Every structure is written in C-alpha cells, then in structure tokens.
Amino acid sequence: MAHRALVIAMLPAIGLRVLVILGFPPALLFYGDSFAFLSEDLAPGTARPSGYSLLLALLRPAHSLTLVTVLQHLLMLALAVAVYALLRRRGLPGWGAALLVTPILYDEFNLLLEHMIMADAVFIVLVGAAVVLLVWRVSPATAAVGGLLLGLAGITRTVGLPLLILAAAYLLVRRYGWRPLLALLVAGAIPLGAYATWMKVEKGKFGLTEADGNFLWSRTMSFADCGVIKPPERLAVLCPTMPVEQRPYPPHWLWESFSPLLKVPGTAHRNELAGQFAQRAILAQPGDYLAAVATDLTQLLRWERTAVEEKTPYKLPRSERPINESVRGVAESYEAGPAATRVVEPFAGWLRAYQRFGYVPFPLLVVALVGALVAALVRRRWDALLPGLAALALVASPPFLAAYDVRYVIPAIPLVCLAVGLVLGGRSRPASGSAASHRATAEASRSAPA
Structure with a gap:
C-alpha cells in the first residue's frame, strides 16, 4: 500500500476524535464568544468578524451542534491529508510525510478547538488549505x-x-x-x-470590526503612563489609574467593570478614541511597548501548555457546565434542545489524561519554524518561505496588536509542519502557468543570435 504510513497515522487520530465526540457532547462552549457566534440575530460583529457566524447560520436548519463539531473534525483531518499529499509530491517518503502531519492529527489543542464552537478550527483549515494550494x-x-x-x-x-x-x-x-x-x-x-x-x-x-482600536489600547495598558504620554483631554479618560505592577493582563481591560474604556459612550466613538490613545502611547513609550511584546513572546519558551492547577478555558471539563441564564436561550435555540456540554465517562477522563502530554511543546515549534526559515534561505527552497512566514506572522502579530494567548499559536502548527517538509523534500518545481513560459521565452530571446 503506497500510503500505509498515512493510514497508520490516521486511524488513532480518528479514534481520538470519536472519543471527543462521545466524551463531550454536543460541543465545547467558550464563554462568551460561542454564544455571540450562535446568535440568531445575524449581524456584523463588533469585536470580531462574523464569518464563522455565517457558517453556523448555514448549518442552523439541522439544529445540531454535533454536526458543527463533526464537520470541524473532518476538515482538520482533510487538511492533514492535503499537507501529506503535498509533501509526498515534493519527494518525501511516506513515513516522513506522515510523521510531519502527526502534530496536526494529534495535538490536544487541535482536538479542543475542533470540538469548540469557535472560529479557530475553520480559520486554521482555510489558511492551511490556501497555502497548500498556492x-x-x-x-x-x-x-x-x-x-x-x-x-x-x-x-x-x-x-x-x-x-x-x-x-x-x-x-x-x-x-x-x-x-x-x-x-x-x-x-x-x-x-x-x-x-x-x-x-x-x-x-x-x-x-471588518469596530474594535481594532480597543484591542490595541488594551495592549498599551501593560505599560501606558499618562505622565509620559500627556494625552489631550478627550483621551485622558482612557488613562489607567492603577500602578503598572498591579494591572491585569490586556484582555481584561476590554470587558471588566474597572476599565476606563467602558466610560466612553458609543461603540464607534470608543474604538476611535482607543486607537488614537494607543498610537500616542506607543509613540511616547516605544521601548515599553516592545518590552511588553517581548514579555508576551517569552511565553513561547514555556514547555508546558497549561499547569495542572492553572485556571484556563482551554482544559477539558471534569463536570457539566451549566449555561448562564442570559445566554442559554441562544444555545438551546440553535440546538433545539439542551445545549450544555455533558461529560461522559470514561471517555472524558481518557481525554483529560491525554491532554496532559499530547501536544507539541512551543519551544520545539519555535525551533522548527526558525530552522525551516533559515534552511529555506540557505538551501533555496523558496516555497517553504510562504508557510514559514505565514506561521511567523500568525505567532508574532497578536502580542503586537492585543496580547499573547496560547490559542493564537495553534494555527501556525500546520504551516510549520509544511515548511519543514518542504525544506527536507525535493527542490521546488518550476513555476507553472504563464510565468514559466514568459521566463523561458525571455531566456531564449537573450541567447538567440542578433
């Protein structure tokens, strides 16, 4: 069998996804983003675009969150097959290509995001499929x-x-x-x-949103000193009052009651003023801004994704999570019935145990990414630069624009796998289509006698 290695890699990965579906029906819900995506009142989002909401709206007539998660699981498996096929095309042996797609198939965070009513899994597949195709x-x-x-x-x-x-x-x-x-x-x-x-x-x-300024402003709350920034009166309302060492992580400044952002009336007006404040803060304190970004990026050197006792929304639950009354109707309307995440043992317990070790440590991911980019330049494997630079952009940009979150790193995993495989495989094939023929024609004309 030509693709025996892929089949061997795929079967346990499919089994893990079956366990997720059995262990946590009908889906994992992320407060409160999931409920915003599920809302029946379809409209452009304020804090985030509503592309994922449009997909959920297309699937709404089935009234099945399970259908959504199964589709997301299948899409990720399909992406792994596409990366494998491209790497085989570029000369990698079957076992090598299958080995390089195992992070896509087995990383516990991929399993989590595929089973969560969030835009991340669909985003990963869209980006990965586009890069593979190009x-x-x-x-x-x-x-x-x-x-x-x-x-x-x-x-x-x-x-x-x-x-x-x-x-x-x-x-x-x-x-x-x-x-x-x-x-x-x-x-x-x-x-x-x-x-x-x-x-x-x-x-x-x-x-696309009305919150880009808000997110950048929240980034500056890590360091902003209005004594240095000296904002005009219209922006001074956005100055933080608590000392830098006591300030919470940037996302808290977007939603919590202590945030001065909530004092500004009007969504568009708030976003505009927040963006102006953020620009002034960064220009006035560029060193502090870069230091805050660098501090966030050091999280990539952390070997463990989440500590055992760490409170995070990215752990598989141990017990059923009742849905808050304020949003229960949204989820139950979509599901046409109870929508709270159930925890079914022993499947859930097996997956919680798997979550403690079934992942790619970020330091290894960073080393692989940097190595792939350097090797692509040294070995002139130019095709590896597209997935490599795309992965770098996805990993590095959130700390500059908002804050680091472990969830924001996961979309880079398929791209890093692809970049490494392209570096290790054969040379890039000649450019196809009109560009190749144009170059050949030009070279022929230069070599022809006058």
Whole structure:
C-alpha cells in the first residue's frame, strides 16, 4: 500500500476524535464568544468578524451542534491529508510525510478547538488549505481559489488579513506573472469587500470590526503612563489609574467593570478614541511597548501548555457546565434542545489524561519554524518561505496588536509542519502557468543570435 504510513497515522487520530465526540457532547462552549457566534440575530460583529457566524447560520436548519463539531473534525483531518499529499509530491517518503502531519492529527489543542464552537478550527483549515494550494501549483485558477480562501479567513479572524498580502508578495517575488497575482487579489477582495459593505449597511462603517482600536489600547495598558504620554483631554479618560505592577493582563481591560474604556459612550466613538490613545502611547513609550511584546513572546519558551492547577478555558471539563441564564436561550435555540456540554465517562477522563502530554511543546515549534526559515534561505527552497512566514506572522502579530494567548499559536502548527517538509523534500518545481513560459521565452530571446 503506497500510503500505509498515512493510514497508520490516521486511524488513532480518528479514534481520538470519536472519543471527543462521545466524551463531550454536543460541543465545547467558550464563554462568551460561542454564544455571540450562535446568535440568531445575524449581524456584523463588533469585536470580531462574523464569518464563522455565517457558517453556523448555514448549518442552523439541522439544529445540531454535533454536526458543527463533526464537520470541524473532518476538515482538520482533510487538511492533514492535503499537507501529506503535498509533501509526498515534493519527494518525501511516506513515513516522513506522515510523521510531519502527526502534530496536526494529534495535538490536544487541535482536538479542543475542533470540538469548540469557535472560529479557530475553520480559520486554521482555510489558511492551511490556501497555502497548500498556492505551493502545490500556481495558475490563475489555483491563485483565485487560494485568494478566496484567504479572504474567507480574513472575515473569520482578522489576524488572517496580512496573509493575503503575504501571498501576493510571494507570487510577485517568485515572478509567477500578473494573471495569478490579479486572480489572487480579486478573489480575496470579494469576501472582504462583501463583508465590509454589509458592515457599512448595518453599522455605517466600511470595515471588518469596530474594535481594532480597543484591542490595541488594551495592549498599551501593560505599560501606558499618562505622565509620559500627556494625552489631550478627550483621551485622558482612557488613562489607567492603577500602578503598572498591579494591572491585569490586556484582555481584561476590554470587558471588566474597572476599565476606563467602558466610560466612553458609543461603540464607534470608543474604538476611535482607543486607537488614537494607543498610537500616542506607543509613540511616547516605544521601548515599553516592545518590552511588553517581548514579555508576551517569552511565553513561547514555556514547555508546558497549561499547569495542572492553572485556571484556563482551554482544559477539558471534569463536570457539566451549566449555561448562564442570559445566554442559554441562544444555545438551546440553535440546538433545539439542551445545549450544555455533558461529560461522559470514561471517555472524558481518557481525554483529560491525554491532554496532559499530547501536544507539541512551543519551544520545539519555535525551533522548527526558525530552522525551516533559515534552511529555506540557505538551501533555496523558496516555497517553504510562504508557510514559514505565514506561521511567523500568525505567532508574532497578536502580542503586537492585543496580547499573547496560547490559542493564537495553534494555527501556525500546520504551516510549520509544511515548511519543514518542504525544506527536507525535493527542490521546488518550476513555476507553472504563464510565468514559466514568459521566463523561458525571455531566456531564449537573450541567447538567440542578433
């Protein structure tokens, strides 16, 4: 059997997902993002885009959270197969390609996100599929599909927006020609433009969210000193009052009652003022800003994802979590019945035990990413740069724009696996489509006698 190694790797991975479905029906709910995504009142989100909400709306007639999670599990398995197929195409043996996709198949956080009503699993698949397609073969058609996937990723999580620009730069630098580049940009702009137009119609603002300024402002709460910033009176209301050493982690400043952000009336006005304050704070205290970012990034050197006693929403529950009365109706309307996460033993217990060791330590992930980028330059494996730089962007950008969260690192895992495999495999195939023929024609004309 040509793909025996993949089959051997896939079967236990499928078994783990069956255990998740049996152990935690119908789904894992993340307070309070899951309920915002599940809301029947479909509208552009304030703090996050609603691309995932649109998917849930398409599946709503089935009234099944289990259907949502099963689909997410299947999509992640399909992504692993796609990465494997590309690596085999690039010359890796079956066992090598199968080994490199095991983090996608077995990382406990992937299992968690696939079973959670959150946008992350869909985002990971959209980005991964787009990068696989663009590395596999570049033509106007594949570039258009890749651009469309990246555009959909951008309306699923805004951190995906730079990846469309990165993909365009990749096509430009690799000289694939103007047709694939144009196809990528136009196709990517379609979902982004449609969503921004919807936002304009519903909320009067052409954009994807009304919270980019709020998130950047929360980042500055790690260091902001209004004695140094000297903000004008209209921004001074956003100054923190507690000492730096007593301040909570940035996300708390977005929602908690102590936050001065909540004193500013009007969603759009609040976001605008927060963005202006953040820009002034960063310009006035650039060293402190970079130090706060660096402190967050040191979390990538932590070997253990979560300590045993650490309180985090990313641990599989030990007991059923009742849904708060304020949002119970939202979940039960979607499910057409009880929607609270049930805990079914012994399956749940087996998975809680697996969660303690079934993951890729982030220090190894960072080493693999840096090694892949360096090797891609040294060995001239240029195709490895697209997944490698995309992974770097996904890992590094959240601490600059908001804060570090272990959940934000997980989308890089498939991309790092792909980058490492492309470095270890055969050389990049010649550019396809019109770009290759144009280069060949140009070289022929230069070598022809005058």
